[in-house]
Amino acid sequence: MSELFALLGDPVIDPEEESFIIFSQDVPSQNLGFIDSQAAEVEISIGGRDLTIRQSRGLLTSDRKEGTTGAVWKVTPLFAEWIASPNFLSKHGFLGPDTVAIELGAGVSGIVALTLAPKVKKYIATDQGYVIRLLKHNIAENLPAINTRKPKSKKRTSQPTSESICSIETLELDWELNSVSSLPTQLGLRGEGAGLDLVIACDCIYNESLIEPLNNSFMFGKFLMRS
Template identity: 40%
Template structure:
């Protein structure tokens, strides 16, 4: 077993029963509130993270629109990123202190939303960050990267993206190929942040890394870390979300009771799922579905800190995919 995984799993308590976990978490007193909104009517909001001040553009009009397919992630951008803002705390975060994450790490995020706050804060410390969401998110995501480019200087060894190549061959997946080359873009010059669309029901996660690789034949199609923040709020989204998370994590070796399988010296993909406490039945449904595909650890209050510990209204779990 890799020392970094062994140490990382001290992050909290393993969860084995969805009903018990839901009861434990939702019988706590939690704040009632506004889902983290700072000002859902403002065109821009200012966000302070550590010593940096970010100006984030948002779309109040789009948030209140009746757009087909929904507008999640397009309105107030700060509400769905609070749980993951501690990821850049290298001196305190076990992902860094165990050396699981390094400057060579590649991270991807599902349902990134428009704010770009997580890639802005993490990207200087890793090789590359791939943010995914629906196409309508792209414009504001790019605006927010450009607005705050002077704050975050990339240290990643990025490759310029020229688009995703079409492939007819299914790489071990029944999902359809990702869209056209227009779905992929490095969003600022020399940036190690890439945005691409990803449909959880139709697209192939195995194609994600083509955004940043010149060759389709690179042996490692996987990621060190997979992030999902506040994507769990609708029963209809649970199965495709969990399935996509599992597909992405299985691009790397699978962690087993005897340690992770060796495969070109690669570590398993760690998945971090953060969410705001909403409906207990939705959370329980997500966790029951997740436990079929993953081993799950609830991250401890000691690791999360005062802003995210139990009773704050936020939940953060670590997932390692099971063998099929």
């Protein structure tokens, strides 16, 4: 872990000054960072693959306290493109064909899972229960487009092959409220050599009240990490 921290460079000495520099830029009003929150579907191209992601206007406009994830954030495709491309994680052996990765707060799109799953051993996408159905739909609808084990069929099908779906799992998890003590059993992380290699959280912090539970989840992930 110390080797990974060294690759990230010098730590931030003054968080307040760093935050001021980052957030003092002008941000267009009425723009929360969505690609297009009004569209029922958005078309996204990542790494030469075309994805069609279904959104939920109902979730976005709901007043539920548990969350309102329902659209694709602009940063998600950018992060997915980066994490799946050659970077310092893959260069130094932290990310590769034997990696077991878990994503906290995957949202409805599954874009990071769809992009990174072909490059790792197993990818577990998690989110709250109200998100899982649409998350599964988007993964299933787009899996044929990322299946690299067989030639791409000219006819699009919504039924992915067992080969293409094997590396992606979905799991209901509210890391703010639910205990994560049962995760090892749910994920099948038992026995010698079992564990997580990578914990991903993209666009999960939009309120300071989420920092502590997210940190606790990361600490739990650290204990599950394979040495």
